[in-house]
Amino acid sequence: MSSTETTPKLLRALAGETFERPPVWFMRQAGRWLPEYHELRARAGDFVSLAMNPEMAAEVTLQPMRRCPFDAAIVFADILLIPMALGQDLWFEAGEGPRLGPLPSIEALRDAVEGSTAKLANIGETLSRVRAELEPERALIGFAGAPWTVATYMLEGRGSQREAARTYAYQHPEALDALLGVLVDATARYLVMQARAGAQALKLFESWAENLAEDVFERIVVGPHTRIVEQVRAAGVDAPFIGFPRGAGALVENYAAEVPVQAVALDTQASAAMGRRIQAGGKTIQGALDNLLLRAGGPALDARVDALLAQWADGPYIFNLGHGVMPDTPIEHIVRVVERVTGKPAKAMAAA
């Protein structure tokens, strides 16, 4: 076996290789669509406790890998662990989502950067455990929330329409830039730690890149993402990056042209043509099956999977969704798509 053949398919795709059957994994593959997750979740107590418990988080990360022939696992964690590590209180309201306490001063946040990574050492422990158990041909992905998205939660205290945060970007540009600067530094350190602990690829989730004007997008998305990649590289880490500017529309092409990531994850509304242009520009693309179609199932789902493969698998491509798996997605729909993309049966791998 050559070294290329032992390299996980996901990493080969991130290095620009093309496959008739591209690698596949799903955003939020670790989580609520699996009954074994709900069992563990009930035992863990609250969500933060689960994410910060390496044994349990490793188990949650591995659960979908036993169900389906996914080509990659993604560590079970949360994008809001960074503000928590920077000293902002974090908790989850049942059925409502995350809540954050008052925003610390910029000085306090800046002082907290150096110690923040140590507070997230458990995530590194989770990665090490998963990497030790996972088959070598399956890759392990680490991740972080991108600065703007994390900042919207820090500023608004919760998930929102982000109108207050977007207004803040205009009314207090220096203050926002300072906050983003702290988040760039903390995120780069966190990702370096994750790579050293076993993450073979790193994903930046800019979950709220919607509705930003081009000049603002350049300032608060393209700039911070670029600096994170540069800082991670300066630390000697060469794990490939997947950037996900969700909802950025045509600005995804700015992102692909300017940010030194190896792959750009595309959301549900990406056009075939835009994806091909990004591939032609030298980057791998990932995406973009509609998570609502995955949940709905039926012949339309098979047809769409085939169409995505037909439109993008001629270039470097990672099959994925355009958004996370919805909690009430039938297991058989997920199994069916992963089998269809990989050509491998899931049956033998099932938890039963």
Place this chain on the structure above:
Amino acid sequence: MSSTETTPKLLRALAGETFERPPVWFMRQAGRWLPEYHELRARAGDFVSLAMNPEMAAEVTLQPMRRCPFDAAIVFADILLIPMALGQDLWFEAGEGPRLGPLPSIEALRDAVEGSTAKLANIGETLSRVRAELEPERALIGFAGAPWTVATYMLEGRGSQREAARTYAYQHPEALDALLGVLVDATARYLVMQARAGAQALKLFESWAENLAEDVFERIVVGPHTRIVEQVRAAGVDAPFIGFPRGAGALVENYAAEVPVQAVALDTQASAAMGRRIQAGGKTIQGALDNLLLRAGGPALDARVDALLAQWADGPYIFNLGHGVMPDTPIEHIVRVVERVTGKPAKAMAAA
């Protein structure tokens, strides 16, 4: 004066003409940012009564024209008047927005199409009144909600995240196509009536084109918009169309290439490059100042206005927002932008 010089600037831009100072109007320019609107609204009773009262609706349409040197007025109406005319109950909950009653059967809706335009005759009366009062160099725009957007309200009974409607598109494609077909027919008739009553340009608001996969976008946005334009043309109406697929991201380029509209309205996140490609493809573009920046004001607002003019005014362009004016936008910000784009003072026109 040549005939070109008496043609409203907006119509010349829609015909492909380029201006150093492009024409300007704002989405939701008639409405809540003006104290004189609130006065009238209080007298009218509910929102539907105001929209259906030609005297009052004409006054609301004209109010912003007295405040600012806008190049076009847009009739004061609502995208949900069509479901109302098709027999679905419509009302507005104070502070919450529109509510619709149970969805009539597809047969009942289909039977209601022929009579629906007559039920909206008051909107034609509003247009005639406005056209009679408006200076000839200022254009009058009629509009309708696009079928998919209107269908999301009809299916969900209210404004929403549209998850149920998007799921319906997968699970009941024939039923959705039938509903969209009814809306295409009713909307085309309604727009023909508006043009005959005085509307010189027609805008289709696809307010909820977000998060649609490309194949779905083609089926439920591109197809119905194309059929509406074709039906309006078949009725002998040659008023130019502005299509607004808000939130469609890179799919806006599919829309521009495929739908026979004269102009494509761009939302806040449109890239400069995408706008130029659409212009190069032979269409006028409109947009895309951030309505949050308009509200925030300051030097950043002036700079962004100048940047938009610099990036797009070399081709056919209509200056506008990327979304509607927010109710709490300071009047002086709006006046300032319109003066900056037109080079005309607003002062002499003010209601005071």
